[in-house]
Amino acid sequence: xxxxxxxxxxxxxxxxxxxxxxxxxxxxxxxxxxxxxxxxxxxxxxxxxxxxxxxxxxxxxxxxxxxxxxxxxxxxxxxxxxxxxxxxxxxxxxxxxxxxxxxxxxxxxxxxxxxxxxxxxxxxxxxxxxxxxxxxxxxxxxxxxxxxxxxxxxxxxxxxxxxxxxxxxxxxxxxxxxxxxxxxxxxxxxxxxxxxxxxxxxxxxxxxxxxxxxxxxxxxxxxxxxxxxxxxxxxxxxxxxxxxxxxxxxxxxxxxxxxxxxxxxxxxxxxxxxxxxxxxxxxxxxxxxxxxxxxxxxxxxxxxxxxxxxx
Numbered sequence: 001x002x003x004x005x006x007x008x009x010x011x012x013x014x015x016x017x018x019x020x021x022x023x024x025x026x027x028x029x030x031x032x033x034x035x036x037x038x039x040x041x042x043x044x045x046x047x048x049x050x051x052x053x054x055x056x057x058x059x060x061x062x063x064x065x066x067x068x069x070x071x072x073x074x075x076x077x078x079x080x081x082x083x084x085x086x087x088x089x090x091x092x093x094x095x096x097x098x099x100x101x102x103x104x105x106x107x108x109x110x111x112x113x114x115x116x117x118x119x120x121x122x123x124x125x126x127x128x129x130x131x132x133x134x135x136x137x138x139x140x141x142x143x144x145x146x147x148x149x150x151x152x153x154x155x156x157x158x159x160x161x162x163x164x165x166x167x168x169x170x171x172x173x174x175x176x177x178x179x180x181x182x183x184x185x186x187x188x189x190x191x192x193x194x195x196x197x198x199x200x201x202x203x204x205x206x207x208x209x210x211x212x213x214x215x216x217x218x219x220x221x222x223x224x225x226x227x228x229x230x231x232x233x234x235x236x237x238x239x240x241x242x243x244x245x246x247x248x249x250x251x252x253x254x255x256x257x258x259x260x261x262x263x264x265x266x267x268x269x270x271x272x273x274x275x276x277x278x279x280x281x282x283x284x285x286x287x288x289x290x291x292x293x294x295x296x297x298x299x300x301x302x303x304x305x306x307x308x309x310x311x
Contacts, residue, residue, distance in 0.1 A: 048114040060132065075144055082140075082147025089239035089259055093155040094211040098177045100129030100159025102288050108167060118171060126164035130156045174219045178212040178234070178266065178290040182311040189243050189253065210238040210310075212290045214266040230271035234290060236262030240299075256301075264295035264310060 084092070107125035112118065116125075133156045141148030159177075166173050184207040187194035195201035201208060213236075218229040241255040250257060269283035295310035 049116070052110055052114045076142045077144040079138070079141040080147045082149060083151070084146075084149050085151045087245045088206045088242055089257060091206040091209060091211075091239055093151060094237060095209070096133065096152050096155035097159040097162070098179055098211055100133050100156045101163050101177050103129035103132050104160045104163040105173065108163065122164055122167040126167065127160050129163070130160040170219070172219070174216040176214045176216070176268070176287065178214055178288060180210045180212065180290040180292075180311055182208050184208045186241070186243050194243070207240050207242055210236045210262065210290070212236045212262075212264075212266065214268065214290065216268060230268050232266045232268050234262075234264045234266040236264060236290070236295065238262070258299055258301050260297055260299045262295045262297050262310065264290075265293050267291050
């Protein structure tokens with residue numbers, strides 16, 4: 001877990017967010033085949049729950065310690081707040097929402113596996129994403145180059161609330177936040193911030209990140225519908241030409257940041273029928289990513305742009 005969290009070497013708030021979501025979902029899927037796993041028999045509750053709770057406490061405590069010692073290694077300042085809402089076209093907020101949602105999703109499914117009833121699993125596990133991500137603001141709050149962000153906390157909360165709301169309404173996830181990435185030329189202009197290696201770029205280059213909301217429309221259709229549950233329409237959001245937060249610094253490079261909106265399709269891997277437990281686990285974890293597909297983009301700079309295959 002710590003190895004993934006320490007993939008990048010510079011402190012940007014979204015990097016731990018992305019890594020923790022992947023790790024928690026992987027941990028969940030070591031035992032869970034799907035999002036709707038049936039609870040374990042009550043007799044197993046006393047056996048599984050202590051193991052689950054102990055593993056989470058130990059791993060998260062170790063992760064926070066390693067972050068404090070290995071990631072935030074620069075000068076410390078007094079705790080302070082910083083309004084970063086205008087920065088990066090709010091791409092980092094989308095990352096916080098995405099991370100908290102999937103951390104909560106993994107926690108709910110792990111509690112169900114441990115034998116906790118559905119409603120309690122939803123409430124207890126649903127806020128795990130918010131609780132996991134929010135302490136990062138304590139570390140950011142003592143970083144002289146950053147600061148604790150109230151809007152990061154709000155995005156964390158909304159991510160967990162989005163998972164809880166769907167579980168309470170439908171007892172399943174019908175609107176799935178997803179993530180995709182492609183390399184860009186902008187990271188080479190500022191590699192210390194946007195990343196040098198592919199792993200760093202994946203975490204830190206907001207120009208290459210796209211966040212999606214994928215809808216399971218078949219869940220709302222009659223049982224006689226022929227709509228394949230694995231095929232989902234997807235709405236995406238991204239941004240380009242972001243090297244600095246300062247408009248003048250970007251302009252000096254001939255760049256003017258702008259937003260991008262996408263309409264595409266996605267494959268819900270969880271709906272692919274298979275008897276293989278290994279594939280079910282792979283599909284569970286991979287369901288946090290949007291797969292390459294044709295897409296229609298709109299932006300204020302060029303209007304509509306068609307992509308034969310968008311990553």
